[in-house]
Amino acid sequence: MQAPTVLIISDEVDFSRRITARWQMERNVPTFTLLSGDLWPRFAVDVFDVAIVGELRRDLLSVVLEPLHSTSQPIFCVCQDVATAHLVHERWPRISILRRSEHWLETLVLAASEAVHRSRSESRARAAETACATLDRQATLGRYMLEMRHNLNNALTSVLGNSDLLLLEPGSLSAQTRAQIETIRNMTLRIHEIMQRFSSLEKEMNVVAQQAEQDSGKSYAALAAGN
Numbered sequence: 001m002q003a004p005t006v007l008i009i010s011d012e013v014d015f016s017r018r019i020t021a022r023w024q025m026e027r028n029v030p031t032f033t034l035l036s037g038d039l040w041p042r043f044a045v046d047v048f049d050v051a052i053v054g055e056l057r058r059d060l061l062s063v064v065l066e067p068l069h070s071t072s073q074p075i076f077c078v079c080q081d082v083a084t085a086h087l088v089h090e091r092w093p094r095i096s097i098l099r100r101s102e103h104w105l106e107t108l109v110l111a112a113s114e115a116v117h118r119s120r121s122e123s124r125a126r127a128a129e130t131a132c133a134t135l136d137r138q139a140t141l142g143r144y145m146l147e148m149r150h151n152l153n154n155a156l157t158s159v160l161g162n163s164d165l166l167l168l169e170p171g172s173l174s175a176q177t178r179a180q181i182e183t184i185r186n187m188t189l190r191i192h193e194i195m196q197r198f199s200s201l202e203k204e205m206n207v208v209a210q211q212a213e214q215d216s217g218k219s220y221a222a223l224a225a226g227n
Contacts, residue, residue: 004030004116005047009064010054011037015078019052022109030116040064049119050112053077053095058084065092074115076108146202149195156195160188 006023008016016034023029033048037060051068053075061084068075069092078098079085085097098108163185166173173181 002031004049004120005033006030006112006116007033007035007048007051008054009035009037009040009051009056011057011060012055015054018105019109022105023113026109026113028113028116037064048073049123050115051075052108052112055080061087062091065095069094074112074119076112076115078104078108145198149198153192153195156188156192160185160192163188 008019010016016032020032020034023032030049037056040060040063051071051073053064053068055078056064065075065077065088075092075095076098077085077088077092077095078100079088080100082099085099088095088097096111098104098111101107163181166181167178167185
């Protein structure tokens with residue numbers, strides 16, 4: 001997974017510099033994307049973990065915050081005055097508002113760092129859920145194939161038996177027909193080999209699962225004995 005990205009948008013150059021400089025003091029430093037309010041509509045960033053919005057012209061406030069608010073990512077807005085803070089709260093309630101108090105920078109970096117960590121954890125959780133869903137579908141398909149082995153083997157036996165009977169009468173078949181029946185027979189044998197491999201894999205996986213269960217039981221017993 002790539003390093004997390006923090007998007008900082010502000011018309012105040014010192015705002016971005018102070019945040020990035022303060023964040024360098026933390027253990028985990030993300031990648032920063034810095035934009036001014038004028039650049040945001042033309043160079044919008046689709047992928048980010050946390051967005052921080054600083055001082056902007058009033059006419060750019062809606063242009064920047066509206067698309068950010070429509071995302072699912074955490075957004076922090078640092079406001080200079082009460083009127084701007086009230087406007088942001090009323091129009092974009094999902095955005096977290098910080099007023100520029102004495103310790104605003106420390107508070108912002110602490111809250112944004114936690115938001116980055118939570119965002120990455122949620123992304124990993126979603127990826128794990130997707131992977132589990134994929135594995136579950138594959139497991140369902142595998143169980144179905146194993147359950148249908150008996151029926152498929154019966155069908156293969158019938159095809160193989162009938163092709164053998166036809167091949168026992170060489171004089172009644174043309175060379176082309178005989179070649180086609182031999183192809184059918186060979187492919188039937190091939191499918192049978194694949195089904196046998198499925199059975200072998202099932203047995204191997206059962207042995208591995210039993211061994212893992214035994215090892216887990218031994219580890220638990222050893223831990224209990226140690227206590």
